[in-house]
Amino acid sequence: MFNHASFIWAAADLLRGTYKQHEYGEIILPFTVLARLDAVLAPTKEAVLTAIVKSPGDTVPSVPMPRARAGHHYDFFNVSHHSLKMLQGDPDNVSNQLAA
Numbered sequence: 403m404f405n406h407a408s409f410i411w412a413a414a415d416l417l418r419g420t421y422k423q424h425e426y427g428e429i430i431l432p433f434t435v436l437a438r439l440d441a442v443l444a445p446t447k448e449a450v451l452t453a454i455v456k457s458p459g460d461t462v463p464s465v466p467m468p469r470a471r472a473g474h475h476y477d478f479f480n481v482s483h484h485s486l487k488m489l490q491g492d493p494d495n496v497s498n499q500l501a502a
Contacts, residue, residue: 449471
């Protein structure tokens, strides 16, 4: 059984030091959604990034390309080389990395 409360508090733990406690209300819901998307996309992230590197041009590919080349089954994908796990290792720059 998935524990939603512990998932949300784990996301809040990532924010400690970056955001003040009174700012959590403004950031916790978007950050929780971001954390969930990061977790859902994690299994295909490397394959999607590899497929995108092999694609011609500098544009973000259409949805069918990552599906075909990376076995990615969603209508959206993440082309960022960052993950929340990586950002945990650099807590002083979380807000800057999220904006990039």
